[in-house]
Amino acid sequence: MGTDIERPQHEGLEARIADAIAPTIESMGYELVRVQVSGKERPVVQIMADRADDAPFRVEDCEAISHAAGAVLDVEDPIKGEWTLEVSSPGIDRPLTRTKDWNRYAGHVATLELMIPQEGRKRFRGIVLGADAEAARLKLDEGGEAAFPRSNIRRAKLVLTDELIAATAALAGVPALDEAGTGPDEDTGTDTAVSPRAKGAKRGPGGKKPH
Known part of the structure; x- marks a missing residue:
C-alpha cells in the first residue's frame, strides 16, 4: 500500500517530515493530508491525516498515528531539541491539498x-x-x-x-448537529492527540516527557 497514493506537496523541513512518516501511516491504512511546522523555541509538528477507507476519523486514529509517526521521527531526528507532535483529522473546513x-x-x-x-x-x-x-x-x-x-x-x-x-x-452517517445544536469543531472536526517529545527522551504516561 502507498505506491498509488497521492501525497500533498511540501517543502523544506515539512517535506522531510512528510517523506519520513508517509510510508508508515499509509501501511496502517491512513493517508497524509498535510504536515505543518510552527513555532521556533519549541516547534509544533502538526500532522493532518485521513483514513484511507473513508471511515470516520476518531481519537484512537490520532493516537495510533501519533505513536507510529513519533517513533519514526525519533529515529529520523529532523528537529533538534524539544518539539511537540500534534495529530488531527482535516475537519469539515478541510484544506484542499490533493x-x-x-x-x-x-x-x-x-x-x-x-x-x-x-x-x-x-x-x-x-x-x-x-x-x-x-x-x-x-x-x-x-x-x-x-x-x-x-x-x-x-x-x-x-x-x-x-x-x-x-x-x-x-x-x-451522523446527524449534522449534536444535542447542543452545534456542529463539529471548525478546525479539526475530531479530538487531537498531542504528544510532547524531545530528542533522546521517551514518552511517559499520558504522552508527557518524564522528568
Missing part, C-alpha cells in the same frame, strides 16, 4: 491563496469545480471560472457552510 480533495468536494465553497499573483491578486473564493494534477478550478464569486496552477497554490481550504456540514454528516 486532487481527490478537489474532486470529492466539487460544488462546495473554497478559498485559495496563491504564491504568485494571478490577474493581479493572490486570494480567490468560489465554488470548487474540481482539479487534475496540473490545475484546480473555481467558479468565482464575482462571476466566471478560473484555473489555478497547483504548483502556485500556497494554501486552499473549504469554507464552513450549512451545505458542507450536511454533506459531511451524510457521508459519516
Whole structure:
C-alpha cells in the first residue's frame, strides 16, 4: 500500500517530515493530508491525516498515528531539541491539498491563496469545480471560472457552510448537529492527540516527557 497514493506537496523541513512518516501511516491504512511546522523555541509538528477507507476519523486514529509517526521521527531526528507532535483529522473546513480533495468536494465553497499573483491578486473564493494534477478550478464569486496552477497554490481550504456540514454528516452517517445544536469543531472536526517529545527522551504516561 502507498505506491498509488497521492501525497500533498511540501517543502523544506515539512517535506522531510512528510517523506519520513508517509510510508508508515499509509501501511496502517491512513493517508497524509498535510504536515505543518510552527513555532521556533519549541516547534509544533502538526500532522493532518485521513483514513484511507473513508471511515470516520476518531481519537484512537490520532493516537495510533501519533505513536507510529513519533517513533519514526525519533529515529529520523529532523528537529533538534524539544518539539511537540500534534495529530488531527482535516475537519469539515478541510484544506484542499490533493486532487481527490478537489474532486470529492466539487460544488462546495473554497478559498485559495496563491504564491504568485494571478490577474493581479493572490486570494480567490468560489465554488470548487474540481482539479487534475496540473490545475484546480473555481467558479468565482464575482462571476466566471478560473484555473489555478497547483504548483502556485500556497494554501486552499473549504469554507464552513450549512451545505458542507450536511454533506459531511451524510457521508459519516451522523446527524449534522449534536444535542447542543452545534456542529463539529471548525478546525479539526475530531479530538487531537498531542504528544510532547524531545530528542533522546521517551514518552511517559499520558504522552508527557518524564522528568
